[in-house]
Amino acid sequence: xTLIVRKYGGTSLGSVESIKKVARSAVNAAGQSQVxxxxxxxxxxxxxxxxxxGRLAATPPARELDVLMATGEQASASLLSMAIADLGHxxxxxxxxxxxxxxxxxxxxxxxxxxxxxxxxxALDDGFIAVVAGFQGVDRSGNLTTLGRxxxxxxxxxxxxxxxxxxxxxxxxxxxxxxxxxxxxxxxxKLKEISYDExxxxxxxxxxxxxxxxxxxxxxxxxxLSVRSSFNERPGTLIIAPGENMEDVVxxxxxxxxxxxxxxxxxIPDLIGAPQKIFSSxxxxxxxxxxxxxNSSTDGxxxxxxxxPKKDHDQALALCRKIGGGLGAVNVESVEDLAKxxxxxxxxxxxxxxxxxxxxxxAEVGVGIKMLATSEIKISCIIEQALADExxxxxxxxxxxxxPPDQAETFPNK
Amino acid sequence: xTLIVRKYGGTSLGSVESIKKVARSAVNAAGQSQVxxxxxxxxxxxxxxxxxxGRLAATPPARELDVLMATGEQASASLLSMAIADLGHxxxxxxxxxxxxxxxxxxxxxxxxxxxxxxxxxALDDGFIAVVAGFQGVDRSGNLTTLGRxxxxxxxxxxxxxxxxxxxxxxxxxxxxxxxxxxxxxxxxKLKEISYDExxxxxxxxxxxxxxxxxxxxxxxxxxLSVRSSFNERPGTLIIAPGENMEDVVxxxxxxxxxxxxxxxxxIPDLIGAPQKIFSSxxxxxxxxxxxxxNSSTDGxxxxxxxxPKKDHDQALALCRKIGGGLGAVNVESVEDLAKxxxxxxxxxxxxxxxxxxxxxxAEVGVGIKMLATSEIKISCIIEQALADExxxxxxxxxxxxxPPDQAETFPNK
Numbered sequence: 001x002t003l004i005v006r007k008y009g010g011t012s013l014g015s016v017e018s019i020k021k022v023a024r025s026a027v028n029a030a031g032q033s034q035v036x037x038x039x040x041x042x043x044x045x046x047x048x049x050x051x052x053x054g055r056l057a058a059t060p061p062a063r064e065l066d067v068l069m070a071t072g073e074q075a076s077a078s079l080l081s082m083a084i085a086d087l088g089h090x091x092x093x094x095x096x097x098x099x100x101x102x103x104x105x106x107x108x109x110x111x112x113x114x115x116x117x118x119x120x121x122x123a124l125d126d127g128f129i130a131v132v133a134g135f136q137g138v139d140r141s142g143n144l145t146t147l148g149r150x151x152x153x154x155x156x157x158x159x160x161x162x163x164x165x166x167x168x169x170x171x172x173x174x175x176x177x178x179x180x181x182x183x184x185x186x187x188x189x190k191l192k193e194i195s196y197d198e199x200x201x202x203x204x205x206x207x208x209x210x211x212x213x214x215x216x217x218x219x220x221x222x223x224x225l226s227v228r229s230s231f232n233e234r235p236g237t238l239i240i241a242p243g244e245n246m247e248d249v250v251x252x253x254x255x256x257x258x259x260x261x262x263x264x265x266x267x268i269p270d271l272i273g274a275p276q277k278i279f280s281s282x283x284x285x286x287x288x289x290x291x292x293x294x295n296s297s298t299d300g301x302x303x304x305x306x307x308x309p310k311k312d313h314d315q316a317l318a319l320c321r322k323i324g325g326g327l328g329a330v331n332v333e334s335v336e337d338l339a340k341x342x343x344x345x346x347x348x349x350x351x352x353x354x355x356x357x358x359x360x361x362x363a364e365v366g367v368g369i370k371m372l373a374t375s376e377i378k379i380s381c382i383i384e385q386a387l388a389d390e391x392x393x394x395x396x397x398x399x400x401x402x403x404p405p406d407q408a409e410t411f412p413n414k
Numbered sequence: 415x416t417l418i419v420r421k422y423g424g425t426s427l428g429s430v431e432s433i434k435k436v437a438r439s440a441v442n443a444a445g446q447s448q449v450x451x452x453x454x455x456x457x458x459x460x461x462x463x464x465x466x467x468g469r470l471a472a473t474p475p476a477r478e479l480d481v482l483m484a485t486g487e488q489a490s491a492s493l494l495s496m497a498i499a500d501l502g503h504x505x506x507x508x509x510x511x512x513x514x515x516x517x518x519x520x521x522x523x524x525x526x527x528x529x530x531x532x533x534x535x536x537a538l539d540d541g542f543i544a545v546v547a548g549f550q551g552v553d554r555s556g557n558l559t560t561l562g563r564x565x566x567x568x569x570x571x572x573x574x575x576x577x578x579x580x581x582x583x584x585x586x587x588x589x590x591x592x593x594x595x596x597x598x599x600x601x602x603x604k605l606k607e608i609s610y611d612e613x614x615x616x617x618x619x620x621x622x623x624x625x626x627x628x629x630x631x632x633x634x635x636x637x638x639l640s641v642r643s644s645f646n647e648r649p650g651t652l653i654i655a656p657g658e659n660m661e662d663v664v665x666x667x668x669x670x671x672x673x674x675x676x677x678x679x680x681x682i683p684d685l686i687g688a689p690q691k692i693f694s695s696x697x698x699x700x701x702x703x704x705x706x707x708x709n710s711s712t713d714g715x716x717x718x719x720x721x722x723p724k725k726d727h728d729q730a731l732a733l734c735r736k737i738g739g740g741l742g743a744v745n746v747e748s749v750e751d752l753a754k755x756x757x758x759x760x761x762x763x764x765x766x767x768x769x770x771x772x773x774x775x776x777a778e779v780g781v782g783i784k785m786l787a788t789s790e791i792k793i794s795c796i797i798e799q800a801l802a803d804e805x806x807x808x809x810x811x812x813x814x815x816x817x818p819p820d821q822a823e824t825f826p827n828k
Binding site for chain 1: 430433434463466467469470471472474475477478479481482484485488489491492493495496497499500505506507509511512533556557558
């Protein structure tokens with residue numbers, strides 16, 4: 001018999017009616033398959049608990065915050081089990097500790113070290129639908145921990161790996177992963193499938209839907225993931241290994257991140273260790289760096305640029321000016337109102353012409369490239385934010401992403 | 415260093431302000447003593463959870479109901495720990511499973527089998543205030559269980575026993591145990607102390623304050639209990655073993671239960687096993703029987719009476735008429751509008767004159783005794799309900815319960 005793991009987020013469990021709907025769907029699925037359901041806290045519950053803790057302590061101890069937060073998923077797991085039982089099907093809830101989801105002791109952001117799925121497998125073999133509280137585990141000392149952002153996605157992927165499930169379905173409030181943001185690009189299509197690596201590189205499109213940790217785990221243990229809507233029956237997007245009979249496209253999708261700031265160090269005297277000095281300070285300050293670009297030096301001086309989110313602008317610029325002074329840089333400046341636009345696809349690595357098609361397409365609509373970085377399956381350009389939407393649409397058309405894959409033109413230079 | 419266990423009920427944890435108050439009190443106490451705090455769910459939380467489960471399932475599975483209910487105490491434990499930490503004192507929450515409060519598998523009414531207090535003791539020795547989620551445990555298979563009514567009281571008494579605590583303080587919304595119900599008897603005094611057995615016999619006065627299971631456990635392991643108000647600093651009532659330097663009084667208090675119904679079997683032919691037949695049927699029907707009185711038989715016929723709560727009247731009478739028919743009884747009838755009035759005291763067993771003083775006092779105010787039963791430390795009379803309040807006041811005065819114990823007259827016949 002097949003085994004599927006299904007994960008439902010808070011919005012899919014936001015009311016008594018929603019929970020009953022999930023229960024009916026689970027009972028239907030249990031006719032054909034063994035079913036494990038991973039649940040998040042009911043929508044609004046986590047906010048309620050955080051607000052409550054905030055009224056009791058300025059900085060609640062992380063250990064206790066995890067004990068509090070874990071009640072949200074615990075309640076969801078028991079309530080869904082009740083709803084399933086009410087439909088006449090056996091159901092059993094499992095908390096993180098009950099199936100020994102062992103984590104490190106990094107409260108509020110713990111990493112899963114091990115899962116003992118024996119109890120779970122036993123319950124499934126006894127005909128139960130297993131309902132697992134997501135987001136939580138226990139450390140080796142028996143302390144309750146939570147997994148941080150994307151925790152329930154991670155629980156689902158980890159359980160699918162531990163039980164060798166045939167499929168891990170992530171039910172959410174979107175229909176899947178799209179070839180571009182449909183709000184920017186009306187021609188965007190829902191992808192039938194995408195590789196783990198492509199999904200990870202599609203950060204701005206994918207991360208709101210499915211946390212990168214879950215994708216990484218799924219990739220490591222070769223878990224077939226599916227992202228789909230809990231509000232309709234339409235198929236979602238399948239996230240699988242590239243070898244697995246995947247449609248043969250070069251570029252899977254176009255992503256766009258706005259509110260990007262570039263920090264530029266101009267004329268750093270060539271000294272071994274300068275980048276290390278810069279980025280260790282930036283890291284200590286808790287600033288997220290995205291692209292880093294360093295040109296080869298000329299005349300003993302180097303230029304180095306990197307991008308950061310807008311929110312960190314002031315702090316980062318002040319810090320970098322200080323660092324630049326110490327390094328003897330000619331100048332340190334920032335550029336605002338930028339966007340990062342990327343094409344992502346497993347085929348990019350083997351198609352030399354992809355980059356030139358991208359640059360030609362951008363030039364055609366008058367978009368200048370301010371910074372550029374490439375990886376095996378992604379090419380990213382930093383451009384003026386005002387031109388970003390038009391650039392997305394141009395690239396989407398240039399790579400035929402508005403066409404169903406089977407009708408797509410073969411990419412010329414492949 | 416001394417060790418105290420404190421238990422706070424839901425009304426003492428009903429708001430952020432109440433939780434902060436409990437935290438301040440705990441930090442104060444921690445200056446002189448090691449402190450374990452056992453918490454109930456915040457007032458209203460249990461009702462909220464029950465309502466939620468009721469909307470999801472007509473009869474929620476008991477196992478899942480326990481998983482849901484346990485979130486209430488879990489949240490309280492983490493929130494109080496945060497509030498204590500916010501005052502600058504170390505605090506650590508413990509769930510039932512984390513200190514191995516092992517129970518049987520009787521969901522929603524589990525009994526504690528064992529506690530492993532090692533982790534708790536370690537935390538106390540490390541300078542933490544330990545905050546334990548009451549009402550919950552785990553069975554030998556790792557299922558979460560709850561202890562049923564009075565569960566947090568029971569957790570507190572059991573923890574006090576397991577840690578050999580010097581005192582177990584039950585904080586509640588009353589000031590202690592009174593010599594009679596102050597609403598009936600304005601002269602009623604708060605008792606400074608009472609024995610475990612007296613407390614158990616004072617059911618109608620005591621059970622609303624402290625669950626008999628907790629008293630029984632405390633008695634078994636010789637745990638000193640104190641019942642006191644969480645709304646003021648006044649000392650409460652100490653519940654201890656009778657040997658322990660207790661004030662030497664004969665009668666500790668007067669209790670009164672109203673809405674009592676008597677069922678009378680008249681003229682049952684003497685047959686071995688008749689009482690067994692009656693009470694096994696009554697028990698199967700789930701009817702709570704209180705007093706049972708059987709007179710010695712005359713002429714081969716026996717009368718047998720017992721009391722039940724008013725709510726079971728119709729069901730019990732119909733059932734007993736059927737049983738009476740089968741036994742060949744002359745008649746089965748019920749008497750309504752009765753009250754049970756009792757005097758309770760460790761000294762009753764050694765004072766022959768107590769009963770006669772009771773009867774004389776009742777006769778003086780014109781109260782006739784309809785049924786009568788005695789035990790070692792209790793004498794109960796069934797009387798007309800309309801006369802009950804006056805009877806309580808008369809007995810309260812007759813046994814000098816309106817006088818402070820040190821000024822009380824020595825009871826004449828002792």
